Amino acid sequence: xxxxxxxxxxxxxxxxxxxxxxxxxxxxxxxxxxxxEATYGSAYHFFPGGKTQLGEEVIRSSGAAYLGLIAELFQxxxxxxxxxxxxxxxxxxxxxxxxxxxxxxxxxxxxxxxxGTNEALRLAGAEVFASWTEALAAFYGxxxxxxxxxxxxxxxxxxxxxxxxxRASRSTAPVLDAAPAAAAVVRAAAGxxxxxx
Numbered sequence: 001x002x003x004x005x006x007x008x009x010x011x012x013x014x015x016x017x018x019x020x021x022x023x024x025x026x027x028x029x030x031x032x033x034x035x036x037e038a039t040y041g042s043a044y045h046f047f048p049g050g051k052t053q054l055g056e057e058v059i060r061s062s063g064a065a066y067l068g069l070i071a072e073l074f075q076x077x078x079x080x081x082x083x084x085x086x087x088x089x090x091x092x093x094x095x096x097x098x099x100x101x102x103x104x105x106x107x108x109x110x111x112x113x114x115x116g117t118n119e120a121l122r123l124a125g126a127e128v129f130a131s132w133t134e135a136l137a138a139f140y141g142x143x144x145x146x147x148x149x150x151x152x153x154x155x156x157x158x159x160x161x162x163x164x165x166x167r168a169s170r171s172t173a174p175v176l177d178a179a180p181a182a183a184a185v186v187r188a189a190a191g192x193x194x195x196x197x
Contacts, residue, residue, distance in 0.1 A: 008046040010036040016058045020106040023113050024055055024121070055110060056124040062106045063128030067135055074139040081143040081190065082183040085155055089179035092159060093172035101170045108160050132156055144190060151189040158182045 014036035018027040029051055033043055047053045073088050074081075095104050103109045111125035136152035145151050158178045165174035 007036075007038050007042050011038050011043055011046060011054070012057060012061060014038075015054050016062060016106050019055065019058055020104070020109055021102050024110045025113060029054075052118065052120050055114075055118075055121050059107050059110055059121065059124040059128055063131060066105065066107070066128075067131055070132060070135045070139075074136065079143070081140055081145060082186040085186050086179040086183040089159065089162070089175055089182055092163070093166070093175035093179075096163065096166050096175060097172050101167050103163065103167060105160075105163065108163065112164075129156065140186065140189070145186065146191060147189050151186055154185050155182050158185070 011032065015027070015032045018032055018035060029040070029043060032054070033040060043054075044050065047057070049056075073091070074084055092104070107125055107128050110121055111129070115122040115125060133149060133152045133156060136155060137148040139148075140151050141148035158181060159175075162175040162178035166172055
């Protein structure tokens with residue numbers, strides 16, 4: 001027997017997948033509810049703000065999931081920040097391939113599409129990107145990077161741009177090509193290696 005929690009989760013999962021694959025504007029509530037096997041009544045019970053509220057929740061829940069991934073990837077006492085960054089890009093390229101070049105990130109998909117027309121969704125996207133930047137900056141700062149926030153912003157911008165180029169060309173090459181560039185940004189921010197006397 002399905003519970004109300006199951007219904008809410010199904011609606012959120014369906015919206016996340018559809019927004020990621022085809023964008024926010026091209027996805028209607030009717031399609032979301034058909035995919036989720038839910039009714040209009042249940043949708044507006046859980047998301048009284050309609051599609052905009054649902055979009056905000058997709059952005060925030062997806063953002064939290066990716067924040068967890070950042071925490072998982074960028075950890076370990078001896079982790080070299082430049083090498084770890086390059087490995088993250090290599091993993092991202094594989095994700096892009098596994099998803100047949102669909103956008104792996106509904107946050108970026110929605111942000112690019114509606115940030116100029118929907119203030120609520122723009123703000124939700126900005127909050128998520130800020131949380132990613134702060135988490136990555138905390139890792140870089142703990143590894144002696146002198147400008148951790150600037151470095152984190154550059155790395156995230158490189159990754160999101162590489163995803164866009166990879167989707168357009170249906171190739172992992174842009175993401176893989178960006179990996180050494182991102183590692184170079186991190187190495188440059190670390191400064192010259194210390195000389196042991």
